[in-house]
Amino acid sequence: MHIKDKIYMDRAGLEEHGPITIVAFGDSVTHGSLLGENNYETVYWNRLRQKLNAVRDYVPVNVINAAIGGTTAAKSVSRLEKQVLKHEPDLIIVCFGLNDVNGSLESYLGALAEIFDRSLASGADVIFMTPNMLNTSVAEDTEQRWWEYAHKTAEMQNGGRMDLYMESAVKLAKEKGVTVCDCYAVWKERSKTEDITKLLINRINHPIPEMHELFADMLFETIFEGTDQKPVSTLESTMYKGV
Numbered sequence: 001m002h003i004k005d006k007i008y009m010d011r012a013g014l015e016e017h018g019p020i021t022i023v024a025f026g027d028s029v030t031h032g033s034l035l036g037e038n039n040y041e042t043v044y045w046n047r048l049r050q051k052l053n054a055v056r057d058y059v060p061v062n063v064i065n066a067a068i069g070g071t072t073a074a075k076s077v078s079r080l081e082k083q084v085l086k087h088e089p090d091l092i093i094v095c096f097g098l099n100d101v102n103g104s105l106e107s108y109l110g111a112l113a114e115i116f117d118r119s120l121a122s123g124a125d126v127i128f129m130t131p132n133m134l135n136t137s138v139a140e141d142t143e144q145r146w147w148e149y150a151h152k153t154a155e156m157q158n159g160g161r162m163d164l165y166m167e168s169a170v171k172l173a174k175e176k177g178v179t180v181c182d183c184y185a186v187w188k189e190r191s192k193t194e195d196i197t198k199l200l201i202n203r204i205n206h207p208i209p210e211m212h213e214l215f216a217d218m219l220f221e222t223i224f225e226g227t228d229q230k231p232v233s234t235l236e237s238t239m240y241k242g243v
Helices: 011-017 044-055 073-083 105-121 144-158 161-176 183-190 209-223
Strands: 020-026 061-065 091-095 125-129 179-181
Touching (some): 020 044, 020 073, 044 061, 044 209, 091 105, 105 125, 144 161, 161 179, 183 209
Parallel strands (some): 020 061, 091 125, 125 179
16 A cells, blocks of 8 residues: 555554555665764654655654665665565665765665565565765865765766766666656756755765755655645745755
């Protein structure tokens, strides 16, 4: 049963099907990482949960955070069953790439393919959400211990490596029949007029809290895409107001 239908269940439906369960599977951004701390209130999946219950608050929306900062898709395949699939989620949000870009493209795509295949086979809806961009410059206020890595990530972003990984991952997801929520494309568009590095709280790869609203808004739109009458969340969005 899809979330866009399940959110409207009555008591009989809730007794039969249970609450909405979402698993967010990814790296530090999904984990909730900011600058030396984690925030589980401002992270995108919590904002999404709030938006879903703002449509209708009768059906509980539970989100399981199965993300680990610093990990990759390849390192996460082994925990897919026990940390994701065992919960029998209605929706699995997959978001990897920020760390994977340090490894081979083949390893990244191979791991994503297995995650997509096994997640789809479980009967859950699956959304591949592309992440934010990496920094495009080394900001003066970058922590000194991260300067060397900031130079590396800026080179991967400006040199097209991150673009290649995202384009390849989106292509794979579509081939597998996985729904794509292409947030990376929106970040790329914004980079034409904004300093993307300033939208990253650690000036490398962690978005400022306000930019998690972009992820939540786009996921909300993706979940209800194709419905005859798209519901409106009563939570005000700041997605296009600038931050």
